Amino acid sequence: MAEVLIVGAGPVGLFMAALLLQSGVRVRVLEQRTERDQHSRAIGIHPPALDVLRRIGVAQELVAQGVPIRRGIALGGGRQLAQMSFAGVSYRFPFVLSLPQSRTEAVLEQRVRELDPGALHRGVRLTGLHDDGGRVGVEGSSPAGPVRHSAALVIAADGVRSAVRTLQGTAVRAKHYPDSYLMGDFADSTCFGPDAALFLAPEGIVESFPLPGGLRRWVIRLDRTMPAWNPETNPGPNNLPGACWLAEQVRERTGIDVDAGSNSMLSSFGVRSRLARRMVTGRTVLIGDAAHEVSPIGGQGMNLGWLDAVALAPLVLAALQGDGVGAQLRSFERSRMTAAARAVRQSEFNMALGRPFGGGLLNIRSHAIAAAAAVPAVNSFVARRFTMQ
Template identity: 35%
Template sequence: MHDTDVLIVGAGPTGLTLAASLLQAGARVTLVDREAEAANTSRAAGVNARTLEVLEAVDVTRRLVKEGLEAPRFTVRDGATTLLSVDFTGLPTAYPFTLMVPQSTTERLLLDRVRELGGDVVRPKALLTLVQDDAGVSATFDDGSTVRARYVVGTDGMHSTVRTQAGIGFTGGAYAHSFVLADVHLRGEKRSDEVRLYWASDGLTVVAPLPDGAFRVVAPVDDAPEVPSAEFVQHLLDARSHGGSTVTDVVWGSRFRIHHRVADSYRRGRILLAGDAAHVHSPAGGQGMNLGIQDAVVLADALTRVLAGGPDSALDDYAAARRPIAVQVVALTDRLTRLATMPRPLRPARNAALRVVGHLPWVTRALASRLSGLVYR
């Protein structure tokens, strides 16, 4: 006897997308999260074209586009000089842009859809153990309850309890640099349709617009403060960007370290992984949340087929399709991160080389296809 068809552990964007997709297909779904309430910070802020395409299937794309800000360009700059410009407007998609929207908004809209389909998130509910057999998986929780499911999916992040309980390794490492993330209001900053990456001698800084008029600033900083102040962010922008902007206030900020890891397997019997439980990497290129949402849509299709009596091998097909993509993304973001954080004496030569490469149309087209996620169709 099963309490549910699929137990999903973790209610971030990946878990919510998986729940909505399965509910829409008629599956019984239990979605749990260890936190008492969803995070209200922006965290991941860019939704790419491929993600917008796949979210059409659960009727979330139109809602996201309504609340987001379209950024059709991505540029790499050295001060006021543009080294490389990626234009998404010519891509073969209905969404030729990066949609800038706070992760909290993405999660809210996905949760709205889950509830419309008859589901919800049970929280706070922390997984303790998983025991699987030929017929299903038994999960126990910190509140003393148990859930019997036909399948369990871990969408519970880098420190996944599901992955640990399944005995799946998480191979990789961490970068030496710490990073600062801050959402700030800027006086004197007018351009709002472009994500800019500054590769200055003093280091890298990303400046990206958000739909509420704020800007996302991300930068590697040795000994970064846990909560960046307006003065600290101002110093970064003065040293690394084109100047001319004044930080009036910090809406939200944090410090983080970057890992690059991929799960050794995406499946162990009736237990599966998706999203950050399966792969984590540098935010360079804005692929993390997008990759997880795309995992969820592919996995939902596989689970729907199996639940309807299809061959169990569909779950292996999911793992075989998605894990190589994660390996590619980790490799790409690793190269971008190492380029961006290379030793200071080498940075002028790096920028000069990028200025030459940036004038090659095939290079910018290939980057547009990869950053948009369309290369993974």
């Protein structure tokens, strides 16, 4: 019988499972998806997250598969405005690692299976959750029929549409933003190598990140006054009209030609933040996006979830040994929600920086960024903030 049920087998749930399994805890992971999502989605792994991923022995494998981004450059008006090195942000990992989420999940799932081949149960859709004060029972459905499990604790890492949070009736504080973006992965046609590039275009920000396999991700801010790309009429990475539209926008804003025919991923997204009113309810704990959704701009969400998990693990071990951890759980909740709120503020700043600026305001922004980056102390501070230090 499981001591801990983890709901969700994304990167956060799998990491939580590996942490507990290697400490001898009997764990079951329940996942609604029948197989891993191959969409690349999140790609940035920050130094603090790499440090905690070392605890389950996967950090070096992830680094071997990814692209270490050691420098970011800002460009505008056809010239380089600033550069920011990550050399001083971490002793072990002085970079942001670029690796598609699907490959990160594959490494984490392999580690879970090494620790317990039977821990992961896919195709389980939760329909009920009951906490009697001593154990938590969950009910669900699967292709094989009804599913019932119980455990001393339930950890929900089931994402922004968390079934556990819904079944609990836990409210969220939500904020919607006017920003929307389109991103796509293409063959890398730039000379940036492993550098990240930020283009401060009048129409809005353009971000560019290297990916493994000679690919590069492009992210553009969609101007509300322009006819936006429609994923319903131009769906999928192999649909050339959608890829051509993004490639044309990149060329117009940056002057860089992108081969639309090399597109392997295309996705649009809006932006919102949602913070759960509470992370801890009885014997159930929300972590990751189930507890706090932040803007993808800045790439902090997945990393926040891993830091939730590593902070929670010792409290889970203590609780299973019969120790009272009520005060520690309240402290955990306060500290992790404070970190999430800080991430929300950072993402709001990032989005504001990337909104359209016209005429003199664009020049003021460009000069301000160049001047700030030229001050070593400011440059170092921004690098640390960007990498979640």
